[in-house]
Amino acid sequence: MRPARFVFSCAREVLRGGRLYWSWMGALGLVILWGGLAYVDQLGTGLERTGMSDQVPWGVYIANFGFLDGIAASAALLMIAAYVFGRQYARKVAMLGSGIAVAASVACGLFVFVDLGRPERAWHLVPMLGSLNWPVSMLAWDVLALNGYLVVHLTISIYVIYTLWRGKRPSSRVFYPGIFVAIFWAIAIQCIIAFLFSANVGRGYWHTALLGPRFLAASFAAGSALMILAFRWIDRLTSFEVDPQLIRYLGLITAVTMQINLFLLGNELFVSFYHPTSHSAAMHYLFLGHEGLHGLVPWIYTSLALQAASCVILMIHPLRSSIGFLTVACVMAVVGIWIDKGMGLITPGFVPTPLGEYLEYTPTWTEVRVSLAVWAAGLLVFTILAKASIPIESGKLRDPGAPAPEPEASAPTVTA
Amino acid sequence: MSDDGKRRLPVIGDEPQTGRRTFMNAFATAAGAVAAGVATAGCDTPEIADLFRQHYRRLTDEDKRELIARLEALSLQEHGVRAHISDPPPVPGVEFAYALDLSTCTGCRQCEYACAAENNTPRDPEMHYIRVLELERGSFDLEEAEHDYEGTVPREGKMYMPVSCMQCADPPCVSACPVDATWQEADGIVVIDYDWCIGCRYCQAACPYQARHFNFSEPNLRPSDINPDQGLLSNRVRPRGVMEKCHFCLHRTRRGLLPACQEACPVGARKFGNLNDPTSEVRFILETQQVYVLKEELGTLPRFFYYFG
Numbered sequence: 001m002r003p004a005r006f007v008f009s010c011a012r013e014v015l016r017g018g019r020l021y022w023s024w025m026g027a028l029g030l031v032i033l034w035g036g037l038a039y040v041d042q043l044g045t046g047l048e049r050t051g052m053s054d055q056v057p058w059g060v061y062i063a064n065f066g067f068l069d070g071i072a073a074s075a076a077l078l079m080i081a082a083y084v085f086g087r088q089y090a091r092k093v094a095m096l097g098s099g100i101a102v103a104a105s106v107a108c109g110l111f112v113f114v115d116l117g118r119p120e121r122a123w124h125l126v127p128m129l130g131s132l133n134w135p136v137s138m139l140a141w142d143v144l145a146l147n148g149y150l151v152v153h154l155t156i157s158i159y160v161i162y163t164l165w166r167g168k169r170p171s172s173r174v175f176y177p178g179i180f181v182a183i184f185w186a187i188a189i190q191c192i193i194a195f196l197f198s199a200n201v202g203r204g205y206w207h208t209a210l211l212g213p214r215f216l217a218a219s220f221a222a223g224s225a226l227m228i229l230a231f232r233w234i235d236r237l238t239s240f241e242v243d244p245q246l247i248r249y250l251g252l253i254t255a256v257t258m259q260i261n262l263f264l265l266g267n268e269l270f271v272s273f274y275h276p277t278s279h280s281a282a283m284h285y286l287f288l289g290h291e292g293l294h295g296l297v298p299w300i301y302t303s304l305a306l307q308a309a310s311c312v313i314l315m316i317h318p319l320r321s322s323i324g325f326l327t328v329a330c331v332m333a334v335v336g337i338w339i340d341k342g343m344g345l346i347t348p349g350f351v352p353t354p355l356g357e358y359l360e361y362t363p364t365w366t367e368v369r370v371s372l373a374v375w376a377a378g379l380l381v382f383t384i385l386a387k388a389s390i391p392i393e394s395g396k397l398r399d400p401g402a403p404a405p406e407p408e409a410s411a412p413t414v415t416a
Numbered sequence: 417m418s419d420d421g422k423r424r425l426p427v428i429g430d431e432p433q434t435g436r437r438t439f440m441n442a443f444a445t446a447a448g449a450v451a452a453g454v455a456t457a458g459c460d461t462p463e464i465a466d467l468f469r470q471h472y473r474r475l476t477d478e479d480k481r482e483l484i485a486r487l488e489a490l491s492l493q494e495h496g497v498r499a500h501i502s503d504p505p506p507v508p509g510v511e512f513a514y515a516l517d518l519s520t521c522t523g524c525r526q527c528e529y530a531c532a533a534e535n536n537t538p539r540d541p542e543m544h545y546i547r548v549l550e551l552e553r554g555s556f557d558l559e560e561a562e563h564d565y566e567g568t569v570p571r572e573g574k575m576y577m578p579v580s581c582m583q584c585a586d587p588p589c590v591s592a593c594p595v596d597a598t599w600q601e602a603d604g605i606v607v608i609d610y611d612w613c614i615g616c617r618y619c620q621a622a623c624p625y626q627a628r629h630f631n632f633s634e635p636n637l638r639p640s641d642i643n644p645d646q647g648l649l650s651n652r653v654r655p656r657g658v659m660e661k662c663h664f665c666l667h668r669t670r671r672g673l674l675p676a677c678q679e680a681c682p683v684g685a686r687k688f689g690n691l692n693d694p695t696s697e698v699r700f701i702l703e704t705q706q707v708y709v710l711k712e713e714l715g716t717l718p719r720f721f722y723y724f725g
Binding site for chain 2: 047053055120196200357
């Protein structure tokens, strides 16, 4: 039973680790438990436990969903470098990229799930069994797109890792089509989530054709910045070596997408403020407040400052080449875009309401705890996937009966 | 879109029995049997049965009778109210519409309160299907509308505009729903299956009229607040975690009664009727007055018309 042996040897790898590994896993477990208890409370009492209202019916759950959707899509950046441009440094981490895609998609699904008023009816979304309103509802599209993306990445990574474990080379005829499906699917999940918002004719703030491009630019900036941080961490904490060329490549991607992102934001600002109409009311509230309501103003300026500073650092070559500056710029990019996606994109879509009512939204502790738990669950999934796949990819873990690995340049991964 | 609505008219019992439906029915029957078994052990039957309940439009007459009996029993058990739940289908050939005379509306909110009393809307916090906006005379800028005006009305220099569900002919909320839990009936009324809605609130984001409302908490109704004359798709007491909205009082209007809001209006500003009846008042108003709809530019084709009579 080879597949069973594979699962067993992966599981043994996941359950083996030093003090640092177990502290990390323990911390994630505690956060999941702490936030899980908040979710149980929300389940028992209802969504009144959150700061959401009829006026602002979506909050941090959907904001995080939007952000993580972009992180999931960013895995395509590695796939493109590795398999479209054939860069060896990217091939080596492509499966880790798939791990990020899987973990982020799982977290996305969880964020939608915790946002449901009737989670026990989630089966209504299952095609055939329930009544998925596809192709009319953009949310139905999104359900299919995200789950499909998850399946594509799981399939590719399990196939590649399993084949490597058996001491064989993954057949390019099998996984190349998968890779290209994954790349296009990544763009699709970004477009679909942007359309999910921009489809709402009654919400002037979202009803703009720029939403899709802004989503893509911001997500690729945040995604590549987050990958730089993650790979630097993996490089430092594990025996896995990350090629400095990969960090340079991702740094360049962050620099370019960050500039596009800010340029698109500038376009929105011009249209909204040169001659303000009722369509710019949300933008006005976001940046200037409205009659004493300034809840989002500090957030958006913090976000803008972080994004602008990050962009400047990334644009100056000597600074971007310095690992210290690059790390700082990446942290600023991730935080800045996270705020922009959440407080900057979701909430203003609802303020003012289509009837001109202004009601501010502040997340409650329940929402904060549940959100942290979902993030921790995503990190846990990624840690488990990375822990099992790294030794296999670096050739340390093999099926006992496998032939000796053959060094081959065209293999999807290169043993260090 | 209205063609589409007609095509999807829930004519009871004449849907073909596909394999899946038969399977699901068998599934539901089995679940019901399990639930019945558990009931003798003292568990809460309705909740278990509801877990496997099918979409309203897949229910047979028999399923509906059972569901209604269960809901009536639940009402008695939870609120001590002997509710009578009906499920009147759309009347063939009828398309409802509403007309509202802004020059007579005084902003007294009687319609809003009558609506709440009729429709068992949650009381704590209060939910209202009708929102009366106070506008400056001569301005239709909703951004400047006053939602929480108080004191004696009408106030000098103001006009009042009640807003509720527009029962659009091309409703964005229906397109938005990922599980088809809300749809337009043949008489134009957009309804919600409270037992199918998953509570994602995407329809709320889609509605340009702020007409959809979500049950963030239990309805917190006192038995004395509850109107026992209820409709399966309209004013029966809603569970927590689902959407609800104005349904033109379909449990009344499909029986030939007026909606509660029109009955309550002390100045006769509200006119409800059948668009397809050439002798109806609403038809007369549409033919003789300069009517307009809210946010016409969005192409939602409201069935709720405003005019200055």
